[in-house]
Amino acid sequence: MRRISLIAAALLFLMGLTPAIPFGGAKSAWAATELQYLSVARGEPRRQAILAAIVDFEKANPGVKVVLSEIPFDQYFQKAAIALSSGSGIDVFDVDSPLVASYGHQNALLTLDKYYARDNVQDFTKVERDIATYQGKMISAPMGSTSVGLFVNVDLFKAAGLKVPGTDPKERLTWDQVVDLARKVQVDKSGNKIADTWGFAIQQYDRPYMTLPLIESNGASAIAPDGTTVDGYLNSAAAIEAARWYGDTFNKFKISPREQVPNLFYTGKLAMYLAPSYEANTLKSQYPNVNWIVAPHPYFKKAVTPTGAWHVGVFAGTKQPDLAVALLKAYTDPEAAKRNYKIMNYMPVRESTFKAFPETFDVMPNKLFYWEIVNTAVPRPRTPAYREYEDLLRQAFANIRQGADAAQEMKAATEKINAQIRRYK
């Protein structure tokens, strides 16, 4: 009896230690070559684009199975960092376009030059080619892009007796004109000094994606050309002046709510909304009652618009680089890019895609977005410390929005960002 209990205890102990062993179906799983794709979860119908690429790839490469891991956006960067550091569970992955330089600096991305014909590369828009290139080498493939415009509620302008802004780049408003119009169109029915209908708001209002074009439009740069410092750039007089104007929209002009209010434009309670191109899809499909147009992104001294979205890269440590690149190309080459556009409705990254859909890109607002991508788009700074840069500048703009002094915040952000950039030297 004692012996039996001892054996039972030993067995229990071993069961506790041993991971579950799959008996059925394990053989076939081991037999296939697997490629791991780490992707941002895009939801339906957008995820159909990557699924279609996987079907194409698996058809062209019998015996190779793609394992797709879809991670929610707010957890994606942590999961990608962990996968890259462990070197497992990742062969191909989505790359947020401003992080290309950061991954490149850390040798996480495979160089793609030898896999690409010149025509194929030249088909990408210039701004996306630049983003995909780090130290002269192409290390990612652009997949989708964005532009930004000033969404205008036509009915609110008409109700206020104001002329609706034009949609042609030649009719681009200055930021001073926007403030003037916002003050006129804004409505405070209850008289409590809090607007019922707001004049102006910025989507993602603290993020450098939206705030950097303000300072760049005022003549400042986001970073030194060699990417080694922000001193003399983010703390320049022009940058501080633009940042102060940004704070004034909330605190002095009082044309913008200090906290992001969801759906304000969709529900007709916002007259002008500086927002990315994909908002047009949302408005068309979900809010057909809103009467809107898109005016060009306003400016201070010169027109600058945000751009960039998602690229795809191959992990430099992959054991199957050729197959991984084949999967990447199945998702991003010209024909796949056209299909991606039809499914995902992202702004394209290839000239051939723009040309393939004249019914879309020869009419507003996409005609305007395409024009901005070609003529005024400036990518976010290419620095290995971009995540730190983004977070610290976002904090500075959040503080300015909440009433902090612009000069003090921009100077403090400059010091903090430089300290982070130095870590990568």
Next chain:
Amino acid sequence: MTRRTRHLVPYLFIAPAMVGLGLFKLYPIMEGLRLSFYDVRPIARTQVFIGLANFIELVQDPVIVKAALNTVLFNAIVTPLQVILALGLAVLVNRQGRAVRVFRSVFFMPAVISLVVASIIWKLLYAPDNGVLNGVLIAVGLPAQTFLTSQSQAMPSLIGMVVWKGVGYWMVILLAGLKDIPESVQEAAIVDGASPGRRFFAVTLPLLSPTLLFVVVADTVINFLLFVPVYVMTQGGPSNATSLLMFEVYRNAFVYTRFGYAAAVSTALLFVIAIAVSLQMRFLRVEFEY
């Protein structure tokens, strides 16, 4: 089975639990401690031993120093406030009746709401221009407040939300403690002519002290490790006014990918919690049982 091998049986039975504890608790703690002496670049997959450099940097880092002060202040206010309010509510609902059951449920309700959801709701309530709270203030003729958007009001606003969220949970635990106190002891005090106040301080509170000690220690640990409301409501702002150490651990590990530095902050936090808890155990320890 010999006498010697018989001794091994209990150890074998607890071995799986010990292995789990070692693997999922002790190992990560030791690994965190080890990493705090390294400059870790996870994506580049490099680890360089840098001795105490992370710890030297963190005591000189104004953001971490501010977060440490915030964390201590936050705990010094939230924990006593939660425990006192929870105790008060537990005493109030420690009786029979349908209405009392309704109140118990109402007080406990915040505890069953997800912390993320609660944080989002409170963020909307606190919104300075379109929030419900300012709507109410304006309606009754009071000036609108800045709440989470000003340095002076952000921390009190955060504390308000966290206290609201936690009180109901601790109330239930204290209520269980109150139910455990034998009625005969209370009856004896009544027979002796003790007033309700005297009964509370001389009978209820001392007999509740084992439960109270658990609540104080557990609440302290939870509040030191609080992360979600800061992440959802303020991201540590404005100007780091609501940044707590756990949020800085997250920010350094997963935004700046400085795993070594984040591990050093985490290690420092572990020591702060250990000191706080050992002080509580020392001063609130109970020597008797009933």
